[in-house]
Amino acid sequence: MYGLGLAKGLMVTMKNFIRPPFTVQYPEERLPQHPRFRGEEFVWYDERCTGCASCAKYCPLGIIKIVTSPSETAVLEGDKYDIEVFDIDIGRCMFCGLCVEACPYDALFMGSGFERGRYQRKDLVISVDELRQAVKRPSTWFRPQLENARYDPQEGEPLAWEDVGREKWPWHKQEKAGAKINRTVHRGGAESSQDKK
Amino acid sequence: MVPFLQDNVIYRGVYCWLGGNEGNAQWCGGDGLLPGGYEWVAYFVAGLTIMLILVNGALLGAAVFVWAERRLLARFQARRGPNRWGPWGILQPIADLVKLLIKEDIIPTAADRIAFTLVPIIMLMSLLLSLAVLPFARNTYLANLNIGVLYIVAVSSMTTIAIFMAGWASANKFAMFGAMRGVTMLISYEIPLILSLVGVVLIAGSMSLVSVVEAQYLPFILVQPLGALVFMLGISAELNRTPFDILEAESEIVAGYHTEYSGIKFALIQAAEMAGVLAASGFLATLFLGGWSGPFLSTQLGALWFLMKLSFFVFLFIWIRATFPRLRIDQIMAFAWKFLLPLAMINFLATAVQVYFFGFYHGDVPGEITRNEQWVMAAINVPLAVASIVAFGHFAREGIRVPAVRLESIVPIPRVAEVD
Numbered sequence: 201m202y203g204l205g206l207a208k209g210l211m212v213t214m215k216n217f218i219r220p221p222f223t224v225q226y227p228e229e230r231l232p233q234h235p236r237f238r239g240e241e242f243v244w245y246d247e248r249c250t251g252c253a254s255c256a257k258y259c260p261l262g263i264i265k266i267v268t269s270p271s272e273t274a275v276l277e278g279d280k281y282d283i284e285v286f287d288i289d290i291g292r293c294m295f296c297g298l299c300v301e302a303c304p305y306d307a308l309f310m311g312s313g314f315e316r317g318r319y320q321r322k323d324l325v326i327s328v329d330e331l332r333q334a335v336k337r338p339s340t341w342f343r344p345q346l347e348n349a350r351y352d353p354q355e356g357e358p359l360a361w362e363d364v365g366r367e368k369w370p371w372h373k374q375e376k377a378g379a380k381i382n383r384t385v386h387r388g389g390a391e392s393s394q395d396k397k
Numbered sequence: 398m399v400p401f402l403q404d405n406v407i408y409r410g411v412y413c414w415l416g417g418n419e420g421n422a423q424w425c426g427g428d429g430l431l432p433g434g435y436e437w438v439a440y441f442v443a444g445l446t447i448m449l450i451l452v453n454g455a456l457l458g459a460a461v462f463v464w465a466e467r468r469l470l471a472r473f474q475a476r477r478g479p480n481r482w483g484p485w486g487i488l489q490p491i492a493d494l495v496k497l498l499i500k501e502d503i504i505p506t507a508a509d510r511i512a513f514t515l516v517p518i519i520m521l522m523s524l525l526l527s528l529a530v531l532p533f534a535r536n537t538y539l540a541n542l543n544i545g546v547l548y549i550v551a552v553s554s555m556t557t558i559a560i561f562m563a564g565w566a567s568a569n570k571f572a573m574f575g576a577m578r579g580v581t582m583l584i585s586y587e588i589p590l591i592l593s594l595v596g597v598v599l600i601a602g603s604m605s606l607v608s609v610v611e612a613q614y615l616p617f618i619l620v621q622p623l624g625a626l627v628f629m630l631g632i633s634a635e636l637n638r639t640p641f642d643i644l645e646a647e648s649e650i651v652a653g654y655h656t657e658y659s660g661i662k663f664a665l666i667q668a669a670e671m672a673g674v675l676a677a678s679g680f681l682a683t684l685f686l687g688g689w690s691g692p693f694l695s696t697q698l699g700a701l702w703f704l705m706k707l708s709f710f711v712f713l714f715i716w717i718r719a720t721f722p723r724l725r726i727d728q729i730m731a732f733a734w735k736f737l738l739p740l741a742m743i744n745f746l747a748t749a750v751q752v753y754f755f756g757f758y759h760g761d762v763p764g765e766i767t768r769n770e771q772w773v774m775a776a777i778n779v780p781l782a783v784a785s786i787v788a789f790g791h792f793a794r795e796g797i798r799v800p801a802v803r804l805e806s807i808v809p810i811p812r813v814a815e816v817d
Binding site for chain 1: 469471472473474475476477480716717719720721786787790
């Protein structure tokens with residue numbers, strides 16, 4: 201019958217009118233955030249990072265800049281590098297998370313923030329000092345060990361570097377780059393390995 | 398000097414407070430502040446007071462309505478609406494007004510400056526003039542015209558002229574489109590609108606709005622259900638509200654006839670439109686819901702009853718706006734001519750026959766239609782309304798028309814074989 205559709209439409213809006221609004225008043229109220237959120241403010245553990253720059257190589261946008269300096273003694277032993285620059289230009293980042301996927305040592309994690317508005321583009325570059333000093337609440341994205349531990353980056357405590365990896369590396373800290381390791385370097389051994397290739 | 402507005406309680410209060418003396422003792426009943434011979438001052442002050450109250454009341458009402466509409470529309474769409482300034486965002490209209498006042502007031506170079514500037518004035522004027530006959534409470538009206546209903550129709554039709562002036566003076570194609578659409582639609586809707594009021598006038602036996610209120614032993618929405626429906630829909634089109642807002646369709650023609658308006662002129666046009674909804678709700682409440690008469694204490698609480706009825710219709714207008722999408726021009730025309738006009742005619746004929754017989758029952762001169770007779774009329778008219786809505790709804794259903802002209806007859810399309 202003509203006109204019943206109109207009445208039906210009126211009833212739909214009336215139902216909405218009676219129902220409480222589901223708009224969230226954002227700065228005052230917040231919706232719960234998923235722990236696997238891929239946000240800004242990457243969480244990076246200096247102690248775990250070897251400076252391999254896998255993240256920089258995998259980044260589709262090429263926005264991660266890493267400058268390392270080899271520690272003078274132990275390079276050819278496969279020892280660590282000292283990280284001087286670790287710039288992530290999140291102004292151009294699309295938060296695909298490939299850098300986190302690429303990290304072989306579980307040193308880089310996504311963060312949970314999304315409120316990093318700045319007035320200038322250069323302020324959007326996260327420097328290595330900022331990464332070192334940040335409060336470290338890593339997102340559990342692509343990190344099943346955190347997810348299995350039911351870690352919540354919103355509520356949980358900041359995690360230390362020993363707790364975030366797939367396995368604990370107790371020796372890792374001592375062999376960190378820059379710290380001069382008291383050990384002899386066998387240059388010949390390195391050359392012989394190149395010969396084999 | 399005989400006061401012009403003898404029945405108006407506010408006018409009489411101000412007049413007697415200032416100019417009461419022996420000369421008007423039986424009317425005022427006390428001495429005023431001014432000495433004898435200065436009644437003309439009281440005359441002017443009282444008149445200006447009434448005007449001030451009416452004009453500012455209309456504009457303030459428009460501001461409150463803007464807020465109420467935004468809040469309610471938001472709630473109908475499961476949002477919250479403006480809630481930042483003041484409790485529940487009630488100060489939002491002030492922010493809007495300040496924004497509009499400090500905006501640049503642009504007049505296009507090609508525009509007809511005089512007509513362009515006159516448009517907001519005429520729009521607001523037609524609205525304020527129509528408020529003059531509206532009884533807000535017992536003895537609270539500016540003028541009890543004996544042609545009040547006709548006056549409303551005549552005065553509110555001036556908006557059409559203002560809209561066309563806006564479209565013509567703007568020298569803008571979108572404005573012209575909007576104005577043309579508006580004039581087409583408004584002229585069509587005048588007819589059912591006026592016809593729907595005839596029934597009310599027949600029953601009340603007078604065109605004065607005060608008499609109409611006093612004749613309503615039963616709210617006329619029951620006695621005249623078809624008339625109320627047609628008037629509601631027709632006035633909704635007259636006010637350019639959303640199902641009929643083709644003349645300012647944002648998604649098609651930028652803002653229609655007020656595309657080129659900005660700043661205070663735009664604010665005035667908006668105020669006129671918004672206060673127009675209030676005025677229309679006031680007329681609906683007066684004509685079909687008993688105006689200031691309520692179930693009890695109509696004399697003391699008349700303004701309250703009136704305000705409640707007005708709010709009911711305002712809510713209905715906002716509800717309709719929140720629900721229905723904009724109609725096409727052909728749908729709007731079909732709705733006016735195939736649906737509203739027959740309904741208005743049926744209502745008119747049915748009411749005329751009923752009033753004739755009830756008048757015959759009273760004697761030679763058609764007398765007052767009593768309460769019981771109004772109940773009988775309601776019992777006849779409500780089923781009649783339902784039946785005719787169903788019937789004409791079926792007739793007025795618009796199918797999608799395929800254009801008769803085929804593309805090939807305009808542009809010859811070469812066949813593949815001929816191209817080879």
